[in-house]
Amino acid sequence: MSNYSIGVDLGGTKILAGVIDTNTGTVIEYSKKRTQTEFGKNSIIQNIIENVEKAICKAQIPVSKISSLGIGAAGQVDREKGILISSPNIECYDIELKNILENHFNIPVYVGNDVEVATLGEMKFGSGIGYKNFVCIFIGAGIGSGIVQNGEIYQGFTGTAGEIGHIIVDSxxxxxxxxxxxxxxxYASRTAIEKKILASLKKGHNSVIRDIIKDEEQIRSRHIKQALEEGDEIVLNCITEASEYLSSGLATIINFYNPQLIILGGGLISNIDFFYEITVKKTIAKSLPTPSERVKITRTALGDFSGIVGASLLEKAYLEKLN
Ligand SMILES: [Zn+2]
Structure with a gap:
């Protein structure tokens, strides 16, 4: 089996595809595109194919040397059939990723959930190296998590474990x-923070964020970072409020699961030190003494690449399970 695989991260905002050396977790080359949800299923498939072909071309590795293609999709997936069943962020249903991509590239295709595969990436080649019981939490358009138990991803009875975004923090x-x-x-996703900032602007509060985003459609973490650097009070209040809720969620995880390690990822966490640091501080303050004294909280080591590295490892993970 060749040590090169393709990893694809199919998210609501972007599609990232890379050629990965699965022995070392090295991203040889990658390609990134905005997810075009407005033209339906076929255009999403076309987007994936173009991105993968571009990454292969940049890496200058022939398809015959690539052993598999793994894809982590933001949504509910059927791992056996390789179907993206539903995805609120991609706004598409029943995309037969495995069938279509296997026919196109003529290599085996494996499908997983985006957070699950990003956790796999961090476990094998990122911040999770050396840990057997931990939780990886990604704060983006939504909030998701992957649970590692005894060195394996825990999927839960019906395969949906880790939906930390839907724990209730305000009944x-x-x-x-x-x-x-x-x-x-x-309360604590990028989308929630964006809504809160926009609502404040609507009320007529002064903020530099309007000048920072200019005519871009969404408030990104880099915009939030810049507004904080400029001392914007509206953005500071929204970020502080989000960290209050996020830390309550994380303290719940620490008390309930007693993990060795919590890995935090996503744009807000990796780009905004202030958000990361106050969230960690509040989390420790809110958790029970015994588990919080020992738990380590850190950021993803692979950053934007956790998803594609993890997706490229799906074939190996699948074969290991068979043996
Ligand atoms: Zn919910």
Missing amino acids: GGRACSCGGHGCLEA
Whole structure:
């Protein structure tokens, strides 16, 4: 078996594809594109194919030397059939990723959930090296987590474990995309922070964020970072509030699961030191003494590449399970 595999991270905002050396976790080359959800299933598949082909071309490695293609998709997946069943962020249903991509590239295709594969990447080649029981939490458009138990990804009875974005931090509170109320991601995800900032602007509060984002559609973590550096009070309040809720969620994880390690990832965490640091401080203060004294909290080591590195390892993980 060749040691090169393709890893694809299919998210609501971007599609990232890379050629990975699966022995070392090295990203040989990669290609990135905005996810075009507005033209439906076929254009998403086309986006993936173009991205993968571009990464292969840049890496100058023939397809015959690539053993598999793994894909981590943001949403609910059927791992056996390789189907993306539903995804609120990609706004598409029943995409037969495995069938279509196997026919196109003529190599085996493996499909997993995006957070699950990013956790696999961090476990094998990132901040999780040397740890057997930990949780990887990603704060982006939503909030998701991967659970590692005894060195293996724990998927839960029905395969949906780790939905930390939907633990309830405010009973009867803000509406969440899941249909419930008061969920963590309705308070601490990038989307939630963006909504809160926009609501403050609507009320007429002064903020530099309007000048920073110019005519871009969304408030990104880099915009938030810049606003904080310029001392913007609206953004500071929104970030502080989000960290209050996020730390409550993380303290719950520490008390409930007693992990050795918590790995935090996503744009807000990797780009904004202030957000990361106050969240860690508040988390430790809110958790029970015994588990919080020993738990280590850190950031992802692979950053943006956790997903593609993890996805490229899906074939190996699958074969290990068979043996
Ligand atoms: Zn929810």
